[in-house]
Amino acid sequence: MKENISQLYHRAAAVVDLACxxxxxxxxxxxxxxxxxxxxxxxNAYGHGLAQIGAHLATEGVDYLGAAFIEEALELRRAGISIPIITSGPFSKFQIGLFIENQIDFTVASVDALQLISESAAFYKKRVNVHLKVDTGMMRIGIRYSNAHQLFEAALKAEKHINVVSLFSHFASADSEDLSFAHLQLERFLEAASFYERHRLPKPLLQIANSAAILRIPESLLDMVRPGIMLYGYHPSKYSEAEVQLLPALSFRAKVMYFKVILKGSAVSYGGTWTAPKNCRAVTLPVGYGDGYSRGLSNKGQVLLNGRRYPVIGTVCMDQTVVNIGDGEAFNGDEAILIGKQGDEVITADDLAAQLGTINYEVLTGISQRVPRIFLNNVSN
Ligand SMILES: Cc1ncc(COP(=O)(O)O)c(C=O)c1O
Structure with a gap:
């Protein structure tokens, strides 16, 4: 299989195993x-390829796809995906028509936004699907839980043009060791949602659980769940790792394209931040921060090559990165693994995140559009 994959690209690739x-x-x-x-x-499906992952998950029977913005939702529609799509982020009033024409569900976080949507829906003579966002402590978007009834009442008044599919909220710290704030958020959310029972009205679906909550807070599962990072095979934090085994789906690969000997005392790459302490053998990989291999990995990152682990030397450039292979051997065309497994060695997005002082989410989403995505094990292939 190894030989086959490396034949599928020339320079660098993000290979996504759909079986994972x-x-x-x-x-x-x-x-x-x-x-x-x-x-x-x-x-971009957390860096894995929006349209292909969306199509795959739709085939696998998920109920909804979650985009952040209308542009992403439209890309999914252009790819021929017809299942419901929700956008969780804010939108401009000039985009409302696009939502309605393409049957994209709205996240509505304020009474003003609801009124604008309702007016447009009346113009289109449509009844549109919305999800009402209640802020229970994330403090990003959403109507404050204590005022949420104002949004619920406005939606009821606009019922001719507004169909409230769900009420939702988002956890700020379901991935932290201490879950007390997450429990408080859940309590606030259920209290706000009890508006419907109190008024003997049919209750919309309730949803709040992200990956961390799916893994750690069973009471928060409610009617719908919104997994992100766990679908791609990573844990939101170390606190859920013992729960289940997830399989990282993506490997980030590049081919050796240059070999050289660096003479003792020579400095490598921009700024000469690494100087050879003795003559050494090095290879250059045609991949850099323009591909999402962060410049923060300069003199820190490691790659797997021919089953061994070698250090990145000097500054990671936009398109190229130099690797010290010591007394090892490598030839042009050999495959280097930046994220993934080779032999018994493995480098994960968590490893890179630790070196960069960030989270696996940022490492994965940072793999740029320039890197071709290759998909393995699509059952419909
Ligand atoms: C509104 C919303 N729901 C769900 C998720 C998925 O979160 P996770 O990737 O931690 O499962 C996110 C991600 O940030 C989000 O913003």
Missing amino acids: IRHNLRVVRQKAPGRKIIAMVKA
């Missing part, structure tokens, strides 16, 4: 049995 995504989705279903699933595919 299927495994991770099964884990979501085990942890949240019977719940509807909104599979989060925003930010």
Whole structure:
């Protein structure tokens, strides 16, 4: 298989194993049995390839795809995906028509936004699907939980043009060691949602659980869940790692394209931040921060090559990175692994995140559009 994959690209690639995504989705279903699933595919499906991952998850039977913005939702529609799509982020009033024409569900976070949507829906003679966002402590978007009834009442008044599919909220710290704030958020959310019972009205679906909550807070599963990072095979933080085994779906690869000997005392790359302490053998990989291999990995990163682990030397450039192979051997065309497995060695997005002082989410979403995505194990192939 190894030889086959490297024949599929020339320079660098993000190879996504769809069998891993299927495994991770099964884990979501085990942890949240019977719940509807909104599979989060925003930010290019966390770097894995928006349209292909969206199509795959739709085929696998998820109920909804979760985008952040209308542009992402439209890309999914252009790819021929017809299942419901929710956008979780804010939108401009000039985009409302696009939502309606393409049957994209709105996240509505204020009474003003609801009124604008209702007016446009009347113009289009349509009844549109909305999800009402309640802020229970994330303090990003959403109507404050204590005022949420104002938004619910406005939606009821606009019922001719507004169909409230769900009420939702988002956890700020379900991935932290201490879950007390997450429990408080859940309590606030359920209290706000009890408006419907108190007024003997049919209750919309309720949803709040992200990956961390799916893995750690069973009471928060409610009617629908919104897994993101776990679908791609990573844990939101170390606190859920013992729960289940997830399979990282993406490997980031590049081919050796230059070999050289660096003479003792020579400095490498921009700024000469690494100087050879003795003559050494090095290879140059045609990949850099323009591909999402962060400049922060200069003199820190490691790659796997011919089953061994070698250090990045000097500054990572936009398009190229130099690797010290010591007394090792490498030839042009050999495959280097920046994220993934080779032999017994493995480098994960968590490893890179630790070196960079960030989280696996940022490492994965940072792999740029310039890097071709290759998909393995699509059952419909
Ligand atoms: C509104 C919303 N729901 C769900 C998710 C998925 O979160 P996770 O990737 O931690 O599962 C996100 C991601 O940031 C989000 O913004």
